[in-house]
Amino acid sequence: MIGDAGQQSVSSQDGAYWSIEANDLLLLLETSVSGLASSEAASRLAKFGRNTLASTSSASALAVFARQFRSPLVLILIFAASVSVFVGEGQEAAIIGAIVLASCVLSFTQEYGASRATEALKQRISRRAIVLRDGAECSVAAEEIVPGDLIRLSAGNLIPADGIILDARDFNVSQAALTGETFPVVKEPGRTPPEASLAQRSNAAFTGTSVRSGTATVLAVATGCHTEFASIAAALERKIPETGFARGIRQFGYLMTEIMLAIVILVFFANLLLHRPLIESLLFSLALAVGLTPELLPAIISVTLARGARAMAVNGVIVRRLDAIENLGSMDLLCTDKTGTLTEGVIHLDGWLDVDGNASADILLWARLNATLQTGLKNPLDEAIAAASGETASLAAFTKVDEIPYDFIRKRLSVVVRTKDAQDLLITKGAVQNVLETCSFVRTAKGLEPLNEMHRAAIDEKFRRWSADGYRVLGLAIRPFEGQKTFSREDEIGLAFAGFLLFLDPPKKGVKETLAELAQRGIAVKVISGDNRYVAAHLAQAIGLRADRIMTGDELSKLTKSALFAGVQHTDLFVEIDPNQKERIVQALRSRGHVVGYLGDGINDAPALHEADIGISVDSAVDVAREAADIILLKQDLGVLVRGVDDGRKTFANTMKYISITTSANFGNMISMAFASLFLPFLPLLATQILLNNFLSDVPSLAIATDNVDADQMRRPRHWDIRFVRRFMISFGLVSSLFDFATFAFLLFFAHATAAAFQTGWFVESLLTELAIVLIVRTHRAFWTSRPSPLLAWLTLGVGVVAIAVPYLPFAAWFGFVPLPLPVLAGLVAITTLYLLASEATKRWFFRQESRQPHRKRGQMIERGTKPHAA
Numbered sequence: 001m002i003g004d005a006g007q008q009s010v011s012s013q014d015g016a017y018w019s020i021e022a023n024d025l026l027l028l029l030e031t032s033v034s035g036l037a038s039s040e041a042a043s044r045l046a047k048f049g050r051n052t053l054a055s056t057s058s059a060s061a062l063a064v065f066a067r068q069f070r071s072p073l074v075l076i077l078i079f080a081a082s083v084s085v086f087v088g089e090g091q092e093a094a095i096i097g098a099i100v101l102a103s104c105v106l107s108f109t110q111e112y113g114a115s116r117a118t119e120a121l122k123q124r125i126s127r128r129a130i131v132l133r134d135g136a137e138c139s140v141a142a143e144e145i146v147p148g149d150l151i152r153l154s155a156g157n158l159i160p161a162d163g164i165i166l167d168a169r170d171f172n173v174s175q176a177a178l179t180g181e182t183f184p185v186v187k188e189p190g191r192t193p194p195e196a197s198l199a200q201r202s203n204a205a206f207t208g209t210s211v212r213s214g215t216a217t218v219l220a221v222a223t224g225c226h227t228e229f230a231s232i233a234a235a236l237e238r239k240i241p242e243t244g245f246a247r248g249i250r251q252f253g254y255l256m257t258e259i260m261l262a263i264v265i266l267v268f269f270a271n272l273l274l275h276r277p278l279i280e281s282l283l284f285s286l287a288l289a290v291g292l293t294p295e296l297l298p299a300i301i302s303v304t305l306a307r308g309a310r311a312m313a314v315n316g317v318i319v320r321r322l323d324a325i326e327n328l329g330s331m332d333l334l335c336t337d338k339t340g341t342l343t344e345g346v347i348h349l350d351g352w353l354d355v356d357g358n359a360s361a362d363i364l365l366w367a368r369l370n371a372t373l374q375t376g377l378k379n380p381l382d383e384a385i386a387a388a389s390g391e392t393a394s395l396a397a398f399t400k401v402d403e404i405p406y407d408f409i410r411k412r413l414s415v416v417v418r419t420k421d422a423q424d425l426l427i428t429k430g431a432v433q434n435v436l437e438t439c440s441f442v443r444t445a446k447g448l449e450p451l452n453e454m455h456r457a458a459i460d461e462k463f464r465r466w467s468a469d470g471y472r473v474l475g476l477a478i479r480p481f482e483g484q485k486t487f488s489r490e491d492e493i494g495l496a497f498a499g500f501l502l503f504l505d506p507p508k509k510g511v512k513e514t515l516a517e518l519a520q521r522g523i524a525v526k527v528i529s530g531d532n533r534y535v536a537a538h539l540a541q542a543i544g545l546r547a548d549r550i551m552t553g554d555e556l557s558k559l560t561k562s563a564l565f566a567g568v569q570h571t572d573l574f575v576e577i578d579p580n581q582k583e584r585i586v587q588a589l590r591s592r593g594h595v596v597g598y599l600g601d602g603i604n605d606a607p608a609l610h611e612a613d614i615g616i617s618v619d620s621a622v623d624v625a626r627e628a629a630d631i632i633l634l635k636q637d638l639g640v641l642v643r644g645v646d647d648g649r650k651t652f653a654n655t656m657k658y659i660s661i662t663t664s665a666n667f668g669n670m671i672s673m674a675f676a677s678l679f680l681p682f683l684p685l686l687a688t689q690i691l692l693n694n695f696l697s698d699v700p701s702l703a704i705a706t707d708n709v710d711a712d713q714m715r716r717p718r719h720w721d722i723r724f725v726r727r728f729m730i731s732f733g734l735v736s737s738l739f740d741f742a743t744f745a746f747l748l749f750f751a752h753a754t755a756a757a758f759q760t761g762w763f764v765e766s767l768l769t770e771l772a773i774v775l776i777v778r779t780h781r782a783f784w785t786s787r788p789s790p791l792l793a794w795l796t797l798g799v800g801v802v803a804i805a806v807p808y809l810p811f812a813a814w815f816g817f818v819p820l821p822l823p824v825l826a827g828l829v830a831i832t833t834l835y836l837l838a839s840e841a842t843k844r845w846f847f848r849q850e851s852r853q854p855h856r857k858r859g860q861m862i863e864r865g866t867k868p869h870a871a
Helices: 023-026 038-048 059-069 072-086 092-121 244-273 278-292 297-314 324-330 361-373 380-387 431-438 453-468 511-520 533-543 553-557 561-570 579-591 602-610 623-628 638-679 687-698 700-706 722-750 754-775 792-808 810-815 822-851
Strands: 130-134 136-139 150-152 162-174 184-189 208-223 317-319 331-338 348-354 399-404 410-417 423-431 439-444 447-452 473-479 495-503 524-529 550-552 573-575 596-599 614-618 632-635
Touching: 023 162, 023 208, 038 439, 072 511, 150 162, 150 524, 162 473, 184 324, 244 638, 278 687, 297 324, 297 638, 297 700, 317 638, 324 614, 348 361, 348 380, 348 533, 361 380, 361 410, 361 423, 361 473, 361 495, 380 495, 410 822, 423 431, 423 495, 431 453, 431 473, 431 495, 447 623, 453 473, 453 495, 453 533, 511 524, 511 533, 511 638, 524 533, 524 579, 533 573, 550 553, 561 579, 579 596, 579 602, 596 602, 602 623, 614 623, 632 638, 632 792, 638 700, 638 722, 638 754, 687 700, 687 792, 687 810, 700 722, 700 754, 700 792, 722 754, 722 822, 754 792, 754 822, 792 810
Parallel strands: 331 524, 331 596, 439 495, 524 573, 550 573, 596 614, 614 632
Antiparallel strands: 130 136, 130 150, 150 208, 162 184, 162 208, 317 632, 348 495, 399 410, 410 423, 423 473, 439 447, 473 495
């Protein structure tokens, strides 16, 4: 078996594998052109490890738990508890420690559960590769590739290991991730000098690069941590820019931090000026900081995102990047190809016609030879040709000589076959115009004739007519050769145009209704297709899209950047699009303030998937498309995407509920307490009471992720708006503070409360108002008409009972509580009820005012990140 140092030895500078003869390298790696035995591959996998970079799996439970204590506020509280112990306040330190521990345990259970759920979902989508094992091709997980494996690659594959090329055919690789080269580079067998740079190693392929066109067999030499990708991973790693939602959360954090620092510093020094004890003032100020801080926000976001991801997985949508869920919910424009999404995707070959439009067995025979003998990119058109029911001569009478693989520049594929009489025949099929440009003759019923303008006009007329009827039309041409051993693109000249292949891909059943559902949710659909304008327009009319606002690839190529930005807004069908133009279209649409989703599954969709706010692909897509996407659909169905959008909007809505709760009663209570401390002869609440209040009020928030969302919050895309948050905070914070001061007046002037009774009464009232506001701000409707989830309802009710019972429990004295007379308790409940009604009225006024706000462009409403152009 390959030696322990074998993997390193072949890649050392003294024996750089790209400079070693292929046969010598096969010997060195103890493998052969028939690949490894399965048992040997398993042994090497155990020895060298899995073909991955350093483990990126989720952290251990202990590490996640320890991370909860890294919060600055938690560390400050631990410091405060230590100071309390030092000055002899052991009981207070124990209470602070217990509350901090309980809060960290709550955050840990939420975050760790969310991370485990996310990890389980990621296991459902794993990349696979074709390798030779036991002399036969088989599909294995890319992580199980080992040194010595022979890997079969074709267009669309991500290269899973470093190695040398044993054989190749028009093999072009995009390796910008490693070398920065803008265009794909040609790779072929051979040797390069040991000192050759990455870009100069034309006989080598590297992990993380992708196949643009052609086919190849690669001998895997280095895997996992020994690859070039791994060696420069730190340099390659790009921080994914924030989504608009993540940026908004960060801005919200800054806002709360600024408020917290201002109030805490003011309160601390004011209490010192009032000659209150230093430690008591410090603990009170720090407790206020904790009360003002939405410390559960990270956990709430993790839980809602993980729950959203699980719900989406049940509906057939796998999330590769959790923070993309909010973008999915915010999406207001979907760009998609038509095949398989708007159409059935099961393409049928409905006609094989000669130049005169008559059925021809020869056309079908040549098409079958071309489709079944090519070894490059697999596609539905070739499958449809192979499955066609027409009778032809036996394919066994022909042998394959060579092929010229498909690429997206030529838009055609050629196969050379040898007939029984030893004559070679080149058969080319592809887009009609691209095939026609290789032709000098036309094959009619009378025989070969020079291709003239009359023939071109007749071919174009048939192409337009069939396309307008919804057929996808390919052209087919032939040319005989004699005595030629190898073939290349330069041989695609002087062909004879032979006929047409007519494919039908009918509209998907129910797609019209699905598009209507998207429109009801505020999502417009634009089609970006390489098909001709006639086919696209026919489909658009059939499924209810506008067919009169069309832009062709040729028209687009002539537009300046600013002209394109202006034109995309009023275009619904982008047709005859060159793959490289897709990214430009998405970029232009985003520049108009849209949150753009792009659904694609092909080789050339990767740049557009990266550029879009939300990249969407399908489980059957090529590797490069799947890796570029944020969302993977397990079924190529827009109906699945509709459900995913709903789940994304639910996740956004529930996350915003916690923000609303934090910025209403919680914020108002802490502000009221801070100002009250400046005028009362005692602290309105002790530090331990504030911490207990904060802990108990957070308990119902743990159920936010399970809450129901009103239908009216699902009807349109929602975006983060920091100005909305500020207005909400001020409006509801003022209402909260108003009732706080009413409570102070009630306790001081009507109940004549002592310091302990005041603190107890204020604790009960502030906790009840923080619980009541949960029911108010969780819905835009009247709170009694919107039912919360059972878990949220029961937790809110349970903590409310605890709030009233706390002063009468045996441990009440630990926190400085005293029993309250029933009239005082009744008065506090009455104030809370009035607060609930006032908050409901404020909510109606607030959202009525918001609906009257002048329309703001999205660019003014949020700051947006840009998607990375990653490898």
